[in-house]
Amino acid sequence: MKRLQLQRWSSSALSSRARTGGRLQRHLYSGTRLQSTNSYSLQDQSLGQQLAPPSATSDVPKFTKRQLPSPPAEAARESAKLAALHARLYLPSRLPLETLARCLVDASADPSAQFNNQSLAVLGNDLLSNYASEHLICTYPRLPLTVIFAAMYAYVGPKTLLAMSREWGVEHAAAPGGEVDPGLLQYKRLDPGAKPDAEPLVGTTRPNEDQTTWRRSITSSVVYDNEFGDPERAASPPAELSDEPFLMNDKGPAPVTPEAASATFARAVMGAIYLHAGRPAAKRFFEQHFLSRQLDISKMFNFQQPARDLTRLCARENYDEPVAKIISETGRRSRTPVFVVGIFSGVDKLGEGTGASLSEARARASVAALKGWYLYSPLEVRVPSAMEEDGAAPWKPVYVDLGEVIV
Amino acid sequence: MRSSLRLLNLEAPASQRSRNLYVCSVCRHEARPRPFVARQFLRHASDSTPITERVRRKLWGTDNPPGLKDPYGGEGVFERKFKRGQSAPQENEPEAATEAAEDAVSEDSSYEPATTWEGLQRVGHLGTWSDLPPTKADAYTSFSLNRRLTKPVHLSLAAHQTAVELSLLHTLKKPLTNICDVIEHEQPVFKLIRNCKIQPKSSGQWDSAVVYPDKETEEALVYIFEQIGGAQEAAAEVATEVAPETAEDAELAEIEAAEAEDAEFEEEVPTTPSPPFFGYRDVKDKGYLDLSLNDPITKFAFLKRFSQLTGHFFPDPVIHQISSVQHVMKHVLAEQNPKPKKLADFLVADASLQSLPNVKIFAKKQKPSHKDEELGRKKLIDAELRERGLV
Numbered sequence A: 001m002k003r004l005q006l007q008r009w010s011s012s013a014l015s016s017r018a019r020t021g022g023r024l025q026r027h028l029y030s031g032t033r034l035q036s037t038n039s040y041s042l043q044d045q046s047l048g049q050q051l052a053p054p055s056a057t058s059d060v061p062k063f064t065k066r067q068l069p070s071p072p073a074e075a076a077r078e079s080a081k082l083a084a085l086h087a088r089l090y091l092p093s094r095l096p097l098e099t100l101a102r103c104l105v106d107a108s109a110d111p112s113a114q115f116n117n118q119s120l121a122v123l124g125n126d127l128l129s130n131y132a133s134e135h136l137i138c139t140y141p142r143l144p145l146t147v148i149f150a151a152m153y154a155y156v157g158p159k160t161l162l163a164m165s166r167e168w169g170v171e172h173a174a175a176p177g178g179e180v181d182p183g184l185l186q187y188k189r190l191d192p193g194a195k196p197d198a199e200p201l202v203g204t205t206r207p208n209e210d211q212t213t214w215r216r217s218i219t220s221s222v223v224y225d226n227e228f229g230d231p232e233r234a235a236s237p238p239a240e241l242s243d244e245p246f247l248m249n250d251k252g253p254a255p256v257t258p259e260a261a262s263a264t265f266a267r268a269v270m271g272a273i274y275l276h277a278g279r280p281a282a283k284r285f286f287e288q289h290f291l292s293r294q295l296d297i298s299k300m301f302n303f304q305q306p307a308r309d310l311t312r313l314c315a316r317e318n319y320d321e322p323v324a325k326i327i328s329e330t331g332r333r334s335r336t337p338v339f340v341v342g343i344f345s346g347v348d349k350l351g352e353g354t355g356a357s358l359s360e361a362r363a364r365a366s367v368a369a370l371k372g373w374y375l376y377s378p379l380e381v382r383v384p385s386a387m388e389e390d391g392a393a394p395w396k397p398v399y400v401d402l403g404e405v406i407v
Numbered sequence B: 001m002r003s004s005l006r007l008l009n010l011e012a013p014a015s016q017r018s019r020n021l022y023v024c025s026v027c028r029h030e031a032r033p034r035p036f037v038a039r040q041f042l043r044h045a046s047d048s049t050p051i052t053e054r055v056r057r058k059l060w061g062t063d064n065p066p067g068l069k070d071p072y073g074g075e076g077v078f079e080r081k082f083k084r085g086q087s088a089p090q091e092n093e094p095e096a097a098t099e100a101a102e103d104a105v106s107e108d109s110s111y112e113p114a115t116t117w118e119g120l121q122r123v124g125h126l127g128t129w130s131d132l133p134p135t136k137a138d139a140y141t142s143f144s145l146n147r148r149l150t151k152p153v154h155l156s157l158a159a160h161q162t163a164v165e166l167s168l169l170h171t172l173k174k175p176l177t178n179i180c181d182v183i184e185h186e187q188p189v190f191k192l193i194r195n196c197k198i199q200p201k202s203s204g205q206w207d208s209a210v211v212y213p214d215k216e217t218e219e220a221l222v223y224i225f226e227q228i229g230g231a232q233e234a235a236a237e238v239a240t241e242v243a244p245e246t247a248e249d250a251e252l253a254e255i256e257a258a259e260a261e262d263a264e265f266e267e268e269v270p271t272t273p274s275p276p277f278f279g280y281r282d283v284k285d286k287g288y289l290d291l292s293l294n295d296p297i298t299k300f301a302f303l304k305r306f307s308q309l310t311g312h313f314f315p316d317p318v319i320h321q322i323s324s325v326q327h328v329m330k331h332v333l334a335e336q337n338p339k340p341k342k343l344a345d346f347l348v349a350d351a352s353l354q355s356l357p358n359v360k361i362f363a364k365k366q367k368p369s370h371k372d373e374e375l376g377r378k379k380l381i382d383a384e385l386r387e388r389g390l391v
Helices: A006-011 A023-036 A042-051 A080-088 A097-103 A119-138 A145-156 A157-168 A218-224 A256-277 A279-291 A308-315 A358-374 A382-389 B024-030 B036-042 B050-059 B078-097 B099-107 B151-171 B176-181 B186-195 B215-227 B230-241 B247-268 B296-310 B316-323 B326-335 B343-349 B367-376 B379-387
Strands: A322-330 A336-343 A348-355
Touching: A023 A097, A097 A119, A097 A256, A097 B316, A119 A145, A119 A256, A119 A279, A119 A382, A145 A157, A145 A218, A145 A279, A308 A322, A308 A358, A322 A358, A336 A358, A348 A358, A348 B379, A382 B296, B024 B296, B151 B186, B151 B296, B151 B326, B176 B296, B186 B215, B296 B326, B367 B379
Parallel strands: none
Antiparallel strands: A322 A336, A336 A348
C-alpha cells in the first residue's frame, strides 16, 4: 500500500491566516462595529481601501489585537510557551508552531472554522478511536463490550485527555482573545455554578431517544453510540454549518468545560501530527503518549454471578461442567478460616480463588477462571493499521472471539 | 544726605494721600510737597551744627552734651562705602612703597594705630596652603598623552611600538622603563620603529627579537636608543666630574632639564590634536603578540609604556593574569565593549539565547498587568471596572 500524499488534500483542513484575508476582514469588521466609535461609512471606506490590495493582511494595525477572537498567526513565532510546548511534546519539526497554536484555539473561542481546531480534532478523534480500538480488540480478542467501552474511555476518553494535557503542561487562558499568548488553551469558559450536563442530550444518533424507559442494549451502543458507548449528538449536515455562527447566533458560541476543551486540543494535536508529519509519526505519537499509559484491564470487570457465567461459558464452548473443589483449607472452626477453591472442568483447572468462606472462595475462583478466559491475548499482536507500513507482510486475519456469554 | 534730613519723614503722611488711588513710592516722592519743617531748618543751613545737635544741646542745656558725638549710628552703609572707594587709591600708594621705608613710616608722626582689623594688610597664610602663590611644583604634567585610544588599529600599533622599543632596550641592556621618558617619538623615528618586525626566537624571548628591514634602520635605531635615558646620566656624569658642585645644583640641573622637557612637550601638544601615530595604518607583522610577559620587570615596563601610549590602565588582578602581549591586547579590546548595564541588553546580545525559541526577552520588567494581558484576563478586569464606573 502506498502512502498518501497528505500535502495535497490537507489544505482543506489547514488554512493559514495569510490566505484568508477576506474572511478576516469580515470578521474584524463585525468586531469593530460593536467596539469602535467611528462612523459606519468611514469604516466602510477604510475597509474597502484595505481590501483593494491582495496583501491587505499586513496593513491591518488599525485593529488592535484585542478585537481579534484568537491570536494572529504571527504571534505563534513569538510565543515562548508555544515553542516550549512543541519541544516538550517532542513534536516533529514539520509540524509548525502556527498549527500548534491553532490546535489551542477551541471552537468556543473562535467560531470561524478557519481558525479553530475543530477540523483537526475531528480527524484526531477518528485516529485515536481507530488506533485504540484496534489495539484493544487485537490484544484482547475476547473482551466483553462493556469492558472494551470502558477501556476505550480510559485510553482516549475526555477525562484522560484532560489529564494528559495537564501533564503536557498546557495552561488555560482566562478568556480568549487576540492579545492572549498563543501558547495557552483558549476557550469560552462556563459561568461559575453552571452545570454543563444538567439536561439530557437531545438530538442524538439513537432512534427513539425520547423513550427513556426502553432498554438500551450494549450491542445497540456499537451501532448507535460513540466509541465509548455513550449517546452522541448527531452531526449537523454540512449545509447547516455556517462559517460564522457568530452572526447566525447572537449569543455567540456556547461555553465549554475545561475537560471538553482539553480533549479537543489533544485530539487536534493528533490530527495535526497526522496531517503534517504523516501516519507513522501519528502512530508513534499515539504509542508514546496513549498506549504507554498503564491500564489494568483485569480490574474493569464486574461480574454479578460469576459461577453461573462460567457454567454458561463452559456449555457454550463444549467444555465439561465446571466443578468447584477444595484444594486446601485452614481454620475452618476458627474466626478466620481460609479456603482455597479450584474450579475444574474435567481434569483442567480453570481457576483458583481464596476466601473466608466456601462460597466466596468459589466465586473468586470463578472470577479468576472467567478473567483467564476473557483476558486471553495472542502472543504476537498485529493490528490492521500495521498493514499501512511499507513492505508489510501479507495480512493474516486476527482471531476475534464471539464475545461475552449472554445469560 | 544731610543728617538733619534723616530724621524727617520722607514720605507724605498717610492722611494727605488719597486712599483710593494707589501711587507707587517713587511717584509719591516726586509728588511730595517740600516738607515745611525742613525748609524752616534749612534757613540755618549755613550753621555747622546740625539740627539734631542743636536739639541735643537744648535738651541738655549745655553746649557740650554728654554721650556720643553722633548718637544716630554715624554714617550710613553707602556713605561709608563711597568714602572708602574714594580713599582706596590713596591707600595703595603706601603699600607700593618699599619695605625699606617701613621703619621711616613707623617713626612717622602721622602714624595712627588701627582700631579695627578692617582694611589692614594681611601677612602670612596662617597655615592655609591655598593662600600660597603657585609654585613650580604645583604645575601638573601628565605622565601620558591625556588621550585614550580606542580603535584596534591604534592599540595594535601601540603594542607593536612598545614591543620594538622594549626588545631594543633588552638588546642594548639598558633599563627598560627609560623609554617612558620619551612620550612621543618624532615621525621619522616612529616610521623606523614601525618598519621593524618582531620575531621571537623561542618561547617569546625578548632578546634580539627585532628584525630590521635594513642595516641603516638598525644603526639609526640603536643610535637613538643609546641616547634614551642618557640625558640624565650625562647630567649626572657632568655633576660628578665637576665635583665641587653641590648636590642641590645637580637637582637644580635636573629640574631644569625636566622643565626643558616639559616645555618641549608643551610645544609638542598642538592646539588641534594630531591623529595618533601620525595616521599610520596597522602593522601587518603580528609577531609581537607571541612575546612573553612572564618576567615581572618586562611586564611592568611593557604595561607602563603601553599605558602611556594608549591611556589604558590595568588593574592589579589583570596585571597578575597577564602572561603575554596577546593577553594585553585581549584585555584592552574587551574593554572597548563593556558589559551592558541593563540585563535585557545583555541578554539580547547573547547569541545563544536568541536562537532559543522558548526564551523571550522583554525590554521592560514584566508586571502582573502584563501577566493579566497575556492570560486574557485584563480585558475582563477593564470591562468590570468600566461597568462599575471605577475607570
